[in-house]
Amino acid sequence: MSEVDYDTQGILFNIQRYSIHDGPGIRTIPFFKGCPLSCRWCSNPESRKVKPELMYNKIRCVSCGKCEEVCPQQAISTDNPYFIDRDLCDQCGLCAKACLTNALEMKGTRMTVAQVIDELKKEENLFRRAGGGITLSGGEPLTQSEFARELLKACKEKGWHTAIETTAFAPKKIIKEIFPYIDVALTDIKAINPYVHRANTGVDNRIILENLIRISQMTQLVVRVPVIPDVNDNAEEISAITDFAKLLSGVDTLHLLPYHTYGENKYALLGLEYPMGETPVVPEEKLGQLKTLVEEQGFHCYIGG
Ligand code: SF4
Ligand code: SF4
Known part of the structure; x- marks a missing residue:
């Protein structure tokens, strides 16, 4: 009898296949909606809110007016310089269904654990052969902690390797519940200075740093440092990060990830x-x-993931 609740629901905004940068081997990545941080350099802004969000690509729009016709909230208007009044929009998704050119797209789909597992199964043979597995990413998977936990339990029931990309910003209880089902955790350390961290991510880093020590004692931890201009690209902050990393169990390598504008x-x-x-x-x-x-400071160091 399975101990997994396969009916648990959550919201994903993508399932990416054939990734080679997010854990060992070839990975399939369910991307979770919702993140408690608001990093200024975030390359997945569509992941921030837990609820689905509407994206509008003006270049694909042929001004047919179908979306305006079907919108029950009158949230769409060609007279609106932003096209969509996001205060009126209730994310029903009717406009995206009516749009034939995919200029409108809803980011975020509610799925059960059973439905996600059915999707992940498609690559099962490949990642078994290539030594890969599943990596939860987002957003912050711990934001939808019940969904993440049941999904990880289901992966483990199948014998799959599991990883998570996490900010580690979550209550201790959630860390203790979820990390027994995780083989590798990949995390960013963005800043040690609490003022710098709060000013650039919107949250205090104390919970994160405490959790990272905890997580390093529970599973393998891979530490990455996004190198952001005028945030942490200086000797003082990088030295503080290496000093902290010395407290992490089993961490002998840091990855420096140069700032990029891919999500702009x-x-x-x-x-x-x-x-x-x-x-x-x-x-x-x-x-x-x-x-x-x-x-x-005694670490191996690589530029890039
Ligand atoms: S998602 Fe629904 S409410 Fe929002 S703009 Fe589209 S049709 Fe209107
Ligand atoms: S339905 Fe699509 S193509 Fe037509 S006006 Fe709306 S966004 Fe543009």
């Missing part, structure tokens, strides 16, 4: 301003200096 266009599709503005990428020479600093 998605902000416009959601009717949002890009918070990083025109911030330039971190020069290679500076990345090299920060890598040397990490290595001098």
Whole structure:
């Protein structure tokens, strides 16, 4: 008799296949909606809210007016410079169904654990052969903790390797419930200075740092540092991060992930301003200096995931 509640429901915004950067081997990644952080450089802004969200791609729009006709909230109007009044929109999704050019797309689908497992099964033979598995990502999977837990239990029932990409911002109780079902945790350390962390992510880092110590004692932990201009691309912050990483059980490597702007266009599709503005990428020479600093503290260091 299974101990998994396969009827537990949650909201995903994507299931990505054939990933090679999010855990060992070839991974299939369910992306969870909802995140308690609001990192200024976030490349998945469509993941922030737990509820589904409407994205509008003006380039694909042929101004047919079908969406305006079907919207029960009168939230769409060509007279509106933003096209959608997001205060009126209740995310019913009728407009996206009516749009024949995919200019409108609902990000976020409610699914049961059973439905997700049916999707994940399609790659089962591949990731068994390639030594891969499932990686929960988002968003923050721990935001939908019951759904995450039952999904992980179901994966383990099938004998699959499991990983999670997590901010570690969650109550201790949730960490204790979920991490027994996780083989590898991948996390970012964004800043140790609490003021820098709060100003750039919207939350205090104390819970995160405490949880990372806890998680490192429960499972294998991979630590990545997004290197963000004027946030942590300096010796003081990187040294503080290496000092903290010395407290983590089994962590001898840090990955420096250079700031990129891949998610910038998605902000416009959601009717949002890009918070990083025109911030330039971190020069290679500076990345090299920060890598040397990490290595001098006794860690292996790689630039990239
Ligand atoms: S999702 Fe529903 S309420 Fe929102 S704009 Fe589309 S049709 Fe209108
Ligand atoms: S249905 Fe699609 S293509 Fe037609 S006006 Fe609306 S967004 Fe544009």
